[in-house]
Amino acid sequence: MYKKIFIATFLFLLMLSVPICSMAAPKPIEIYINGQKVESDVAPIIVNDRTLAPVRVISENLGAEVYWDNDNRQVQIITPSKTIILKIDDKRALVDGREVILDVPAKIVNDRTMVPLRFLGETLGAEVSWDNELRRVIINRTGAKIVDLAYEQVDGKPTVIIKGDSPLEYTVVATEGDRLVIDVVSHLDTLKNALYIYDSFLNKAVAGEIFTDPPTTRIVLELEDNVSYRTYSSADKKNIYISFENVLEELTFESQRDTFLAKILTTNATNANYFFLSNPDRLVLDISDTALPEIDVPEVPKNDFVKTVRLGQFTEDTVRIVFDLKSDVNYQVFQDGNAFSVIFSQVRTVEDINITSLDDKTMVEIMADDDIGYEVKADRNKRQIKVVMPAVAIGKNLIDRDVIKVSDGIVDNIELVKVKGDKNYNLEIIINLYSFNSYDVLSSPPSSNIALTLYKSSLINKLVVIDPGHGGTDPGAVVGNVKEKDLNLDLALRLRDLLEANGVKVIMTREDDTFVNLYARAGIANEVNADLFVSIHHNSATSTATGTETLYYPDPEKQLFAQALQNAVVRHTGFVNRGIVERPGIVVTRETKMPSALVEVGFLTNPNELATMLTDEFKQKFAEGLLQGIMDYLSGRSN
């Protein structure tokens, strides 16, 4: 067995026991390797016109490792591409197992292992020459050296890096099957001559020096199936990169009876984003971190959903697939690892809408051809209830009925609107009401039979008298340049507009800045036989007094009405709830024959509250609160 020994140590031990006797020539022989003088404590010698030098010179300067076999008295010199065995005093050398006869054998001289320099230099691919005048051996290692092989991320891509000590020239020799062969004009000067990776791109890469003239190192990469790679050099050409990309490997179509399936395979799992574009309708699927090689795009088979499929490199690392759709197509995108599938199918349709009008409610039934998902959205301000159904189309029976007239006193009409959504067209069925009131949804999604009940508004045909407090010569409370009468009127007009929009008839005790007697205010309401009377005021007291309160004349119905208003406004504004307050002495609430109440919005004398009450946002919220309170009272809800 060979024993690995550090040659220097071995020689040092010999030197300790044996005195050195010199056989040096008049001028010692010098060794230059790649232009650098090599220092040697034992001078080279010439035997039969051949220079012998200490083996350490080889180990340190020609990129080889040296092993001494004491039992067999031989040295083994190993480089990435060659193994040379020299026996002491024996002309037969072995080069990669082949016998070679030397002019001069290796010798032990002055207790050093001296080896033939030219033989070794040339066997290791260097040029060796002799300068007789200078008594100098010149060894030049021609060409570049590969000093490392690595597998790292470069620009986000897994990459094999061939690192050189100087610019590397390379050629891609062959790409047979899944093998990639690259020849680099260089020595292989690293013992790390292979990479064993076994990921989804690369199994292994093995390098070996195949020629010495010119020095050529071959790197064979064993790739995974269908891996796409790119070879390029670094700017200084010292590195060669073989980078691997996630690529779109396969696109296939499958047409079945009720569906059309597109399958997409990429090398590695990655992300995709998809969206729907209209006019013309198309589905766009963007696959990230993927390159598009030359692949065969199959013809789109005959089907009811997809007209054509286009694909291209959308950005440097995004592949875009566009499916041009026929009308009203439903689709679903699935991902399973590195496989995407898109299933196209017929959209569900709404086949019919049944409307049943009763005295106090209208029932609307939406019938679909199968279970569909939907969402019910209410818009109080627009007096609308919307049923939004993603990826649903209008069926044959309804195709030309954009508006279904109802006019039953509860529902004005029903509109069918196709609206483009993010992922498809949505069908919106919009129920336009005369007045917004409560409704029930009797079905739950998904369902093929969506049922809603819309209740008649308690507001329809009601008559409400609104009384903005003070006016004209009577400003009410005054704080700075803010007069109570103006705020009262502002809020009253907002409430009037809201009530009228919901089908309520409204009479104002004043519509501008005029003085009206308190008894006259109550009288107006009694004269027209109003259903409700609301007086609007703002409070004043200390600067810390805060909140909303509602005053009423002691009467059960008036108290209920006051409570309904008070609850609704504090819920809308978040103001401090001072509750309802019985006040027998107030003229307008005492003299009115119908349910009546006087609302004190808040304190003008409280600077924070005043600032809030002056904002449009607050005024609108408060008016909406009063509207809600009126509805709650009329429909028998007072909490």
Ligand SMILES: [Zn+2]
């Ligand atoms: Zn007042």
